[in-house]
Amino acid sequence: xxxxxxRRRLAIFKANRRGYISLLIFCVLFFISLFAEFIxxxxxxxxxxDGDLLFPVLRSYQETRFGGEFExxxxxxDEYVAELIDKKGRMLWPPIRYSYDTIAFGRxxxxxxxxxxxxxxxxxxxxxxxxLIYGFRISILFGLILTFFSMIIGIASGAVQGxxxxxxxxxxxxxxxxxxxxxxxxxxxxxxxxVQPNFWWLLGILLLFSWMGYxxxxxxxxxxxxxxxxxxxxxxLGVSNLVIMFRHILPNAMVAxxxxxxxxxxASITAxxxxxxxxFGLPPGSPSLGEMVNQGRNNLQxxxxxxxxxxxxxxxxxxxxxxxxxVRDAFDPHKTFAAQKD
Numbered sequence: 001x002x003x004x005x006x007r008r009r010l011a012i013f014k015a016n017r018r019g020y021i022s023l024l025i026f027c028v029l030f031f032i033s034l035f036a037e038f039i040x041x042x043x044x045x046x047x048x049x050d051g052d053l054l055f056p057v058l059r060s061y062q063e064t065r066f067g068g069e070f071e072x073x074x075x076x077x078d079e080y081v082a083e084l085i086d087k088k089g090r091m092l093w094p095p096i097r098y099s100y101d102t103i104a105f106g107r108x109x110x111x112x113x114x115x116x117x118x119x120x121x122x123x124x125x126x127x128x129x130x131x132l133i134y135g136f137r138i139s140i141l142f143g144l145i146l147t148f149f150s151m152i153i154g155i156a157s158g159a160v161q162g163x164x165x166x167x168x169x170x171x172x173x174x175x176x177x178x179x180x181x182x183x184x185x186x187x188x189x190x191x192x193x194x195v196q197p198n199f200w201w202l203l204g205i206l207l208l209f210s211w212m213g214y215x216x217x218x219x220x221x222x223x224x225x226x227x228x229x230x231x232x233x234x235x236x237l238g239v240s241n242l243v244i245m246f247r248h249i250l251p252n253a254m255v256a257x258x259x260x261x262x263x264x265x266x267a268s269i270t271a272x273x274x275x276x277x278x279x280f281g282l283p284p285g286s287p288s289l290g291e292m293v294n295q296g297r298n299n300l301q302x303x304x305x306x307x308x309x310x311x312x313x314x315x316x317x318x319x320x321x322x323x324x325x326x327v328r329d330a331f332d333p334h335k336t337f338a339a340q341k342d
Contacts, residue, residue, distance in 0.1 A: 019326020040096035040130035049089035098127035134287035154214025162222025221253035262324030
């Protein structure tokens with residue numbers, strides 16, 4: 001059941017039409033990107049062959065399954081395999097007949113937009129539209145996972161600092177000053193020369209630093225609330241410190257933390273894009289918005305590369321910023337109490 005306070009916050013959030021619509025658009029785009037394999041793929045969605053219903057997008061089939069000669073996975077874009085299937089059935093293709101790593105043979109690289117490649121191809125003859133869809137999904141998933149774990153670590157650290165104070169708070173603050181002074185970009189460059197970066201490797205490295213942004217807000221709220229009357233009353237009743245921290249004080253600290261989430265999500269996406277642009281991000285060949293921006297810089301004669309990747313990033317970050325502004329308004333105590341009086 002939604003409390004009256006949260007109901008007022010929801011009403012304030014919806015009243016910010018720009019932020020509310022931005023959140024809806026962002027959620028729809030992200031939901032669509034989750035099914036990227038069904039939108040852009042070099043395998044058909046459904047194959048009706050010899051009375052059997054096959055799903056190549058979900059399962060691999062050997063060429064011999066369709067009467068071919070090789071026991072390797074069938075290449076449905078090969079004319080020989082397509083003729084075998086056409087003799088006894090038909091194929092239902094996704095809207096874009098290319099995956100993020102499919103090479104579009106027979107065209108120059110990069111190639112301008114056409115009927116076959118809606119947004120053209122990059123300098124390796126890969127479909128730009130397909131790579132944008134997959135890259136959008138990776139960027140959002142990376143940002144969400146990084147933001148989630150950063151929030152957990154930051155909230156726990158700030159809660160311990162603010163609640164206990166004293167030498168614990170002092171030691172944590174000195175540690176954060178030293179840890180935050182480490183130049184992370186140089187650390188990434190050094191590690192990239194030792195190991196091959198991947199999704200989880202980058203996530204772990206950025207997580208080492210990204211949690212510190214939450215500590216200050218949570219710590220300040222716990223320092224303020226630890227000596228209030230309801231906390232003293234809970235202590236006098238024998239309530240454990242853990243229950244007081246995460247049941248009585250944390251909900252108040254979460255108000256300020258939630259307002260930062262959309263902005264921190266956009267910062268996480270920007271961090272991954274920047275690393276990919278510099279060449280220290282995802283492995284080569286991965287669908288990456290930063291790598292596409294870099295291609296646009298290196299191929300000024302192909303403006304569709306830079307424009308499409310830049311517009312995708314701009315739209316994504318703009319939607320998150322507008323959503324963050326609406327969330328900030330919803331948790332603004334002045335607007336919340338003003339709505340209560342009305």
